[in-house]
Amino acid sequence: MKPNSRNIVRHDGVITRTDRERLLGQRGCVVWFTGLSGSGKSTIASALEEHLVRQGRLVYVLDGDNVRHGLCADLGFSPEDRTENIRRVGHVAALLADTGTIVLAAFISPYREDRQAVRAAVGEKEFLEVFVNADLATCESRDPKGLYAKARAGEIPEFTGISAPYEAPESPALVLTTDKQDLSESTVSLQKLLEERGYLSPPGLES
């Protein structure tokens, strides 16, 4: 999106993202969990958060449920509102990662194009797409918030997987199959991914 105004000048302070990352001894990034409602996104994000904070990492869970009470409280679940919701969240995730924080974002985010826009906002290298994959029957049997039951009863229109589409990632950084893997396996895979990509180390002096 192009800024809706000229007369905007970027301020660049003396302090950079790299300064903050050195201070924290880690690198800011966005781990983006996408998948159906009930697939386990928030559960995995919370488990990883706990695991990493216990190691002294600065981690923050950004979650559809809590953002919708504030920043996106004006938005519903139509395709346009979902796109705007993910657009805003993507920019917020980018700002949070810019502080040096490891951001764990858990959003159904059903549209491939919307996730691509987040990738662009965050930066290709700092965006780790994680597909939390569980089949619809499994998600529906879990139904932690009773939403599938409501959707089947026609009480929730445009419910992802029932009456609205879900577009699976084409080349995610990681796939977690939550109807086969247990939570600790997922946490270990994620820790490994973050280590391999260098996010659990301070930035090199070259950067």
Added chain:
Amino acid sequence: MKPNSRNIVRHDGVITRTDRERLLGQRGCVVWFTGLSGSGKSTIASALEEHLVRQGRLVYVLDGDNVRHGLCADLGFSPEDRTENIRRVGHVAALLADTGTIVLAAFISPYREDRQAVRAAVGEKEFLEVFVNADLATCESRDPKGLYAKARAGEIPEFTGISAPYEAPESPALVLTTDKQDLSESTVSLQKLLEERGYLSPPGLES
């Protein structure tokens, strides 16, 4: 604003804000700089950022100029768009402070009611309103971006102080009179304010 949807449940992870604040040895808050264009908001925010980061504090400058390229790129400068801009920024500042970061937000934010909404989003105790006060003539003579000249020429409609109102804070935590105080005096006052309010110490075990 009330959420535009039912079927939203808040997720509360095991990790709390206090855990992150202990890890950082500081407390998250929002220092909100308000004042006319050219009053010195961004300059002061950058100076304070540098001062605090050199002390090992995690600090982040949130700035009208850079937010308007991303999160608020769809908004202009009409009264409605300014209000929506500040509403979104307020929620983002609240999320950033929730990581434990000391947020330095520099926005003209001319409407008292909009700043009150930010205060409510961030939390009364964690919101420190700082009035960056310089008279219009001083701001206009500085005119770092050439905006006053354009506004006087009628090229920018609804320019704060010229053709749009500025509502000064009624009881700010601090007033910085930038046509009388120099930058280092302002930085010292701000450091003192943050110390007095306890933001430069880890949270007490009671919290």
